Structure formats: C-alpha cells, structure tokens
Amino acid sequence: EAQMVESGGGLVQPGGSLRLSCVASGVNFSVYWMTWVRQAPGKGLDWVANINPAGSDKWYVDSVKGRFTISRDNAKNSLYLQMNSLRVEDTAVYYCVRRPRDLDYWGQGTLVTVSS
Amino acid sequence: EVVLTQSPLSLPVTLGQSASISCRSSQGLVYSDGDTYLNWFQQRPGQSPRRLIYKVSNRDSGVPDRFSGSGSGTDFTLILNRVEAEDVGVYYCMQGTHWPFTFGQGTRLEI
Numbered sequence: 007e008a009q010m011v012e013s014g015g016g017l018v019q020p021g022g023s024l025r026l027s028c029v030a031s032g033v034n035f036s037v038y039w040m041t042w043v044r045q046a047p048g049k050g051l052d053w054v055a056n057i058n059p060a061g062s063d064k065w066y067v068d069s070v071k072g073r074f075t076i077s078r079d080n081a082k083n084s085l086y087l088q089m090n091s092l093r094v095e096d097t098a099v100y101y102c103v104r105r106p107r108d109l110d111y112w113g114q115g116t117l118v119t120v121s122s
Numbered sequence: 123e124v125v126l127t128q129s130p131l132s133l134p135v136t137l138g139q140s141a142s143i144s145c146r147s148s149q150g151l152v153y154s155d156g157d158t159y160l161n162w163f164q165q166r167p168g169q170s171p172r173r174l175i176y177k178v179s180n181r182d183s184g185v186p187d188r189f190s191g192s193g194s195g196t197d198f199t200l201i202l203n204r205v206e207a208e209d210v211g212v213y214y215c216m217q218g219t220h221w222p223f224t225f226g227q228g229t230r231l232e233i
Contacts, residue, residue: 053222107223
C-alpha cells in the first residue's frame with residue numbers, strides 16, 4: 007500500500023530553521039516528481055516546491071525562493087525540505103505529495119509553527 | 123499565475139440531493155502533452171486531502187461513481203450525486219498545467 011510519512015515539524019522562532027523529511031513506501035519513489043504542499047491553519051492549500059526524479063530540477067514558489075531547499079535521496083525513498091529564515095506566515099501543515107501535476111498520493115502532514 | 127475561481131464557496135445540501143461545484147480558470151489548461159491537468163480533491167475534517175478526479179474527468183480508484191468531473195477550456199465542474207454524510211468537507215480544484223501550479227479557494231460542503 008502506498009504511504010508517505012512526514013516528520014520534522016515543530017515550533018521554531020522567526021528567523022530559525024527546520025528540516026522536514028518524508029519517507030515513501032509502495033509508491034515507486036525514485037521515478038516520480040515529488041512536491042511539498044502546505045496549508046496554513048484554517049486556510050486553503052498552497053504550493054511550496056517540486057523536484058524531479060533525479061533531484062536536478064527544482065521549482066519553487068516565489069514566497070519561499072532563497073529560503074527553502076527541496077532535495078531527495080532515492081536510495082532512502084526520502085524527500086526533504088530545508089527551511090531557513092522562517093517567517094510567521096510559514097506556519098502551516100506541510101504535506102509530502104507524489105506527482106505535482108496531479109497529486110495522487112499524500113502524506114498525513116507535519117505541522118510547522120513559527121512563533122516567538 | 124493561473125487563478126482558479128471556485129463557486130460557490132459554501133454549499134449547503136440535503137442528504138440524497140445532488141451538488142455541483144464550478145471551477146473557472148484564468149487561462150486555458152491544456153498542457154503541451156495534450157492533457158488537461160485539472161484535478162479535484164476532497165478534504166474531510168481533520169484529514170489530508172484526497173484526490174477524487176484527475177485530468178478533468180478520470181475518477182480515482184475507490185472513489186464512488188456518485189462523483190464525476192467534466193469541463194474544458196477554462197470551465198470545469200465537479201458533480202456529486204446522492205450526497206451522503208461522509209461527503210462533508212472542503213473540495214478543491216487544482217491545475218497542474220502552468221507553473222506555479224495553483225489551487226482554487228475551496229468549497230465547503232455541509233449537510
């Protein structure tokens with residue numbers, strides 16, 4: 007059965023850093039584009055970043071460019087999101103999702119709270 | 123950036139009745155491969171989103187045939203027939219054709 011499990015969320019002060027991880031199973035991870043999508047409390051869904059299967063092509067939304075870095079380790083079936091210079095507005099549940107164009111498999115999400 | 127406008131934003135329905143959600147795009151959504159990456163998602167309270175429909179009208183495995191998607195160009199529709207209590211939640215359309223990919227604002231379905 008396809009499963010993606012995110013971890014690494016927590017409470018961090020503005021300006022701080024956090025690294026999110028996602029371990030995939032049953033989804034043939036290494037051949038697919040992957041993405042991070044986030045959802046602020048009580049709000050809708052927003053894109054964060056995509057990465058191609060080789061890890062060589064990365065797309066970011068403007069609001070996180072220069073602060074967030076998406077990466078992957080296909081040998082470990084893992085996706086990562088390094089988040090630096092965090093802002094209060096980055097507070098959200100972050101979801102690891104397969105296939106950015108049509109988002110077929112979602113993780114359960116990990117909550118990131120940026121607050122002083 | 124492509125803007126997806128959903129309507130209505132709140133949708134009160136009666137059990138057993140039908141419901142329809144519109145998603146209008148600010149640009150056409152046909153990708154260079156010929157496919158239209160307009161997808162629909164359901165998010166039940168307290169849960170992760172779940173895909174219902176992909177590429178306009180293809181229903182995901184395990185999704186009841188009460189759900190159907192249609193549309194072309196810039197106008198798309200999700201239809202729920204014979205609404206059940208388990209359908210309560212927020213429904214989002216999403217386009218995966220033009221980067222940055224975008225979501226609609228969401229439509230809250232309530233019984």
